[in-house]
Amino acid sequence: MNSKSRAKPFTKIGYIALQSNKHYLLFFFLLVASLVSLHAQEDKIITLPIKAEADSIIAPLFPIPVERDSIERDSILQDSLNKKPALLLDKITYKAKDYVKLSQKDQKIYLYNEAEIYYQDTELKAGVIIMDYIKNEVYAGRLKDSLGNYTQTPFFKQGTNEVVPDSIRFNFDTQKALIWNSRTEQQAAAGSLGSDAMKVYANITKKENDSVYFLSEGKLTTSADTINPDYYIRIRKAKFVPKKKVIAGFSNLYIADVPTPIALPFAYFPLTVGRSAGIMMPTFGSDPNTGYFLQDLGYYVPIGEVADITFNGSFYTNGSYGIRTQSVYAKRYKYRGNVNIRYENQVTSQKGFDDYRVNRNYNIQISHSQDTKSSPNSRFSASVNLGSSRYYRESLQQQNLPNTQNNNLSSSISYSKTFPAYPSVNMSLSATHSQNTNTDVINMTLPTLQASMERIFPFAKRDGIKKGIIQNINFQYNLNARNTIVTDDEGFFKSEMFDNAKVGAQHSIPISTNFKVAKFFSVSLGGRYEDVWALKTLDKSYDFENEVVVTDTISGFDRFNKYSLSASIGTTLYGTFNFGEDKKIQAIRHVMRPSLSYGYAPSFEQFYDEYIGPDGAVQFTRFENSQFGRPSLGQSNNLSFSLANTLEAKVTDKDSTATEAKKVPILSNFNISTGYNFESDSLRLNPLSVNGGTNILDNKMSINFSAGLDPYAIDNTGKRFNTFNIDNGGSLLRLTRANVNVSYSIDSKTFGKKEDEEEEDEPDPFDYVASSGGRTDDLFGKGDDFNDDRYREDEDDKRDGDDVDNPIFGTKIPWNFRLAYSANYANTARQNEFSSHSLMFSGDIELSPRWKVGGSSGYDFKNNGFTLTQLRFERDLKSFTLRFNWTPFGQYKRWYFFIGIKSSILKDLKWENRSQRVR
Structure with a gap:
C-alpha cells in the first residue's frame, strides 16, 4: 500500500434534528433501511459523488531529514502489508544550500547550489542535482553565474576513484553512469619514485561497473596544467580500468594541440599503483666507432615490498655490448642499500686488422647501511667499488664521464659487535680494498679482525673520580689480525693472487x-x-x-x-x-x-x-x-x-x-x-713539518696547506749529509715539499638577506658518481643517467614554489660558482718542480625560471692544458625536460642530447642522441 491508499477523502454533511415521541419506531426503521442498503451494494460498489483532493504528502525513498525542507511529513504509519522489496541497500543522505524540492508530479527531488548526495561508498557533489526516486537515478550538472561562467563542477567519487565531469547521470541500482567531459587522475605507475600522476580526459565516458569505463574522444597526459595541457595522447576509443590500464585504439601524440606523426594503431598504458614488472624502452642511434646501437634496453622486476632489480643492456653492430644490473632494497628502521654490476665488452676495429682489440671491463658497486636503532650492539655496513682500472675511462656510458678523473677505487665491508658487560669488548670483522687505476696495483685485506677491551683502572673505583698518578693507572688489550693481498688487474679474482698473501696477528x-x-x-x-x-x-x-x-x-x-x-x-x-x-x-x-x-x-x-x-x-x-x-x-x-x-x-x-x-x-x-x-x-x-688551515670569507673559502723543512744539506746526488744547510751556504731550513688546497663556493644567496642557515643535506648514498668514488660536487662534470627518474624529483620539487611568470625574475637570477685550486711542490733532491698544479671551476646560472646553463672546466699548469671541460644546457618544458651536455675537446670529447617527458609513467616517450667517446 502506498501513501495515497491511506489518505481517505471525506466530506462534511449537515444533519437536521427530528422530534418524535416514538423513539423505538425510529430505531426500527433505521435498522431495516440499513439491511436493505447492504443487500443492494453486495454486487456493486457505488461511489459517492464527492470530489477528492490530491494528497500533497508523499513518503520518499530517502528517509534522512532534508535541510531547509519546509514540507510536513505524513504522520500515518506505512502499511506493512504487500510491501515491495527496496532495491537500494543503504540509506541515501542528501542536502543542498539553497533548497531541496520534492515534486510528486515529476517523481523527482531537486537539489540546488552546493548539492551533495552520499550513498554507501559513492559521493556526488555538484551545483545542481536532480534525483529520480522511481528509477533511482541522479543527474548532476554545473551552475552558471551572472557573468556566464560555469561554477560548481560535479565531483563524483566511488571508492578511491574520483571523476570531475561537466555533467553526469548515475544509477544507484545498476551502478552504471554516463559522464560528459570527465577528468580523473591516476597515481604513478610501476617503479616511479616521484609523485607523478596520469590525467585521463574524455568527452563521453560510459561507466559499465566499478572497474570498467569506456571512453570516447579521450586524452591522456601527465601535464600539471589540467586546463590547457602542453601535451597529450589523443585516443579515439578506449577501455579504462582505474589504477590498472588503458587499452586504446588508434592513438597519437599532440603537442600544444598540434598533432605529431608519433602514432600507434593501438596502445596499452599501464596505470598500476605501486611497482610492477615492465620493459624499459631503449635508445636507437649510430656511431662511427661502434656502428648502429640499441642502448639501455631494460626490464624492471619488483621483489616483494622491499626490493627491486633492473636489467639493462646496450648492443652495437660491431660486436660491442654492455650489461648492467641494479638492485635497490630498503626496509624502514632496518636497513637500505643497493647493488650495481656493470660489464662492457668493447670491440675496436674488425678482425684481421692490426688495430683490432677487445677490452672487457667491469665494475661492481655495493652499498649497505643499517639503521642504528635496529640493533644497538651490532652493525653491518658495506661500501664497495671495485673493478677494472680502465672501466670508467673506456666506458661507453655518458654517466661515467666525471669518474674518468678518479684515480682510486676503494671498498670496505665490516661487521661490528659490542659485548656491553664489564669489561666491555668491541669486535669487528672487515674486508678492505684499495685500487690505483693508474698503476693497476690492488691492495686488499681479506679479512681484518680487530678486538679491544675497554680501559681498566685497577686502583680506582669504577664510578669514582680518579686523582693522582696511582688511581689513573690503566691498561687495555687490543687484537689486530689480518690477511693482506697485493695483486693487479690481471691477477684479480684468480687463485695466484693468494700466493703472496701475508697473514699475521x-x-x-x-x-x-x-x-x-x-x-x-x-x-x-x-x-x-x-x-x-x-x-x-x-x-x-x-x-x-x-x-x-x-x-x-x-x-x-x-x-x-x-x-x-x-x-x-x-x-x-x-x-x-x-x-x-x-x-x-x-x-x-x-x-x-x-x-x-x-x-x-x-x-x-x-x-x-x-x-x-x-x-x-x-x-x-x-x-x-x-x-x-x-x-x-x-x-x-x-x-x-x-x-x-x-x-x-x-x-x-x-x-x-x-x-x-x-x-x-x-x-x-x-x-x-x-x-x-x-x-x-x-x-x-x-725535518720540520708544518701544516695548517683556515676558513675565510664567511666560511665560503677553505684553505689548507702543509710543508716540509729540512735543516740538513744535500750533495750533488741529492743525498742528505750531516751538515746543516746554513753551514753549506744555504738558508736555515731547506724547503723539501709543500702543498696548498683552496676551495671556494659562492652563490646568489651570498649577497642577499641573511636567513637562518638550513641544515645541509646528507650525501645521497645512492648517488652514482659519489658511490663510484667521485666528487660530490660537479668540478669534474656531471654524469646524468636520463633513464633514472630520481634525477628529476628534487629539481621538480624546487621549481614547484617558483613563480615562473614573475616579470622581475631578472633582478634575482639564481647562480652558483665553485672553485678549487691545488698545488703540490717537490724539492727533495733540488728538482724544484710541481708534481701537480691545477685550477678547477664550475658554475650554473638560471637565465630564466626554466632556462639553466652551466659548465665545469679547469687548467693544468703543469701540463699546460685544460682539464675535463663540460658545458651544460637545461630547459624545463613543464611536462618535458631538455638537456644538452657537451665536452668540446680533449680525450673524452663527446656530446649528449635528451628531450623527454619528466613523468615516470611516460618516461619512455623521449628522444635522445649522442656521440660516442673519441678513441
Missing part, C-alpha cells in the same frame, strides 16, 4: 697514567707491550756460484715480541691582544699548546740472524715481511716536539641588535713538529 697491551704538575702541566707516562704472530718467515743464504741472495719462504707459526716506554708533558698558553670595544677588531686571541714527548725502545737482536756474503756477514731477520713490521735492530731513543696554534679575532657584529662581538677564525689550526734521535750517529734532527 698483533696483540698489544698499552699501560698509561696521567697527572698534573704545578697545576698547569699535564704529564703522561706509559708503556706498550706487543706480541706479533706470523705464519710465514724467511731464511736467506748467498749463492756464490750465481752470485745472488737466495730467499726461502718457511711456512709455519712463529712470533716475536717487543716493548717500549713513553712520556710526554704539555700545557696550554693563552694570549689576548685587546684593541678596544669601540674598534672594528676588538681583540685577537692566540692559543698555543706545546707538547714535549720522549720515547724509548730497546734493541731486539735476538730475532736477527746472519748469512755469509761476498763482503762478510750480513744481518737479517726472518720477520722481514711480517704483517706488522719487523723487530727493531738497535736502540730507539727519540725526543719529539710539537706546537699547535689557533688564532681568532673578536670583531664588532654588523648586526646592531647583537649583544656580543663576533668570533672570526684567522687560523683554525697551525701545527709545527720536529724531533731528535739520540741514538743516530748522524742526521739526528728530524
